[in-house]
Amino acid sequence: MTEPELRAWGESVGRSLSPGQVIWLEGDLGAGKTTLAQAILRGLGVADLVTSPTFGLVHSYRTRLGVAYHVDCYRLRTSLEARDLDWLTIAGPDVSALLIEWPDRAASFAPAPTLRIKLVHTASAEQRTMTAEGSVAVPAVPASH
Amino acid sequence: MPIDRILGIETSCDETSAAVIHLDGRRPVLDSLIILSQDVHRIFGGVVPELAGREHLRTIGPVVDRALAEAQIGLGAIEGIAVTAGPGLVGALLVGLMYGKTLAFQLGLPLIGVHHLEGHLFAPTLELPDLEPPFVALLVSGGHTLLLDVAAWGQYQLLGRTRDDAAGEAFDKVASLLGLGYPGGAALERLAKTGRPGRFRLPRPMLREVATGGPDRFAFSFSGLKTAVLRAVQSSADIERDRADLAREFQDAVVDVLTEKTTAAALELDRRTVVVCGGVACNQTLHDRLTERLAGIARLVVASPRLNTDNAAMIAAAGAWHLGQGDRSGLDLEAFDSGPLPGMLVSEAQN
Numbered sequence: 480m481t482e483p484e485l486r487a488w489g490e491s492v493g494r495s496l497s498p499g500q501v502i503w504l505e506g507d508l509g510a511g512k513t514t515l516a517q518a519i520l521r522g523l524g525v526a527d528l529v530t531s532p533t534f535g536l537v538h539s540y541r542t543r544l545g546v547a548y549h550v551d552c553y554r555l556r557t558s559l560e561a562r563d564l565d566w567l568t569i570a571g572p573d574v575s576a577l578l579i580e581w582p583d584r585a586a587s588f589a590p591a592p593t594l595r596i597k598l599v600h601t602a603s604a605e606q607r608t609m610t611a612e613g614s615v616a617v618p619a620v621p622a623s624h
Numbered sequence: 625m626p627i628d629r630i631l632g633i634e635t636s637c638d639e640t641s642a643a644v645i646h647l648d649g650r651r652p653v654l655d656s657l658i659i660l661s662q663d664v665h666r667i668f669g670g671v672v673p674e675l676a677g678r679e680h681l682r683t684i685g686p687v688v689d690r691a692l693a694e695a696q697i698g699l700g701a702i703e704g705i706a707v708t709a710g711p712g713l714v715g716a717l718l719v720g721l722m723y724g725k726t727l728a729f730q731l732g733l734p735l736i737g738v739h740h741l742e743g744h745l746f747a748p749t750l751e752l753p754d755l756e757p758p759f760v761a762l763l764v765s766g767g768h769t770l771l772l773d774v775a776a777w778g779q780y781q782l783l784g785r786t787r788d789d790a791a792g793e794a795f796d797k798v799a800s801l802l803g804l805g806y807p808g809g810a811a812l813e814r815l816a817k818t819g820r821p822g823r824f825r826l827p828r829p830m831l832r833e834v835a836t837g838g839p840d841r842f843a844f845s846f847s848g849l850k851t852a853v854l855r856a857v858q859s860s861a862d863i864e865r866d867r868a869d870l871a872r873e874f875q876d877a878v879v880d881v882l883t884e885k886t887t888a889a890a891l892e893l894d895r896r897t898v899v900v901c902g903g904v905a906c907n908q909t910l911h912d913r914l915t916e917r918l919a920g921i922a923r924l925v926v927a928s929p930r931l932n933t934d935n936a937a938m939i940a941a942a943g944a945w946h947l948g949q950g951d952r953s954g955l956d957l958e959a960f961d962s963g964p965l966p967g968m969l970v971s972e973a974q975n
Binding site for chain 1: 637676677678711712713714715716765766767785786787788789790792793796797800801806807847850851854858961962
């Protein structure tokens, strides 16, 4: 997928989501996780700029379905540090969507996904392959080139 | 009654910090500053405890006590409390906030919640007491990259900000891609010194907009630059040979963009002072390039590294200004994870 395809797909996912989804975004540095999170949140109606939460760990946004949280566990040194992230709030019952980058680094602290998206670099520049699976129905992933 | 001696507390993310300042007229003077990650031996002496990340609850008491001891005063001499209320990690912010509120309640002192980014803007006033707006400010850290026009204290016009990754985050992640570990921004700067300029060519994201004068002329984007480094690493036949040259080119690209946009802002707004603050302000190459580029245009003001990393002295300085304006926070002051600077104007173009 090219970056425009990734953004278009992410926005359509965001437009189709029902409340209470937990979305895992997996893939190496530069694979497009934050780009996809930006698109999903835009599809959820977020008007504010969506920036990388790597340093701040947790960013919150107002969406058409209520508050959404965008979490990045990349710089957690141990999964025990994931305790700091106040999961009772960010995975609470009123949350419209919880997007988690690098969820494996939070180990069991990260709630199980209803949608799990994996992005993998391809050999050609500016491309990646994507898989999306989960209990929530999402628009079809464009066929790879 | 003037509030002349202020205790500052900062726990917005990783750092636990406390500071004491006093006012000489309106000028803030630093009495003591304790930053846990840098001063852990001074706080705990011979037996340094094993500390995981963000252990504010265990460390806030000893850090505040040490700041008071080094200022050679007791709590009774404090006249106001300034504490970071956000933006940051709510669980981390709450520790400092509760500590500050409890002290304010117990001692009957005025309390002021401070926006972390406004703290960064005030940091240089602790070393350069005559620093007054108007100035253009480049705020560059691990979590933020903004260009602001500061017409007066409390009046901030957002000129541009990053669309994705902060500059400091790009440094740390590119260091990781180059095998320097995470966070490795400082290691990357050291390696770049040994690299040959121009052997690789990386993009200067959104730099062209400066020349065309478009609405994004002060906006930043560093995510694509990180990906460009990744591609260069992947296609390198000999990364041992290329590593330092890539570090050099990456740093040159970031410094080019930050320098040109900041200079263009000073020229466009006719500001004769430029303040650079936040953790990336510690980068010597950025400092040197800006000094060179701003010659004859504006005076460059950069605080020393200890005041540019996250610290409580800058929170006390910003809090002192607000307290002097008559601003007060109630004991119902809440932590917030995100939100603009108080008094910041954002035009549509920035969104």
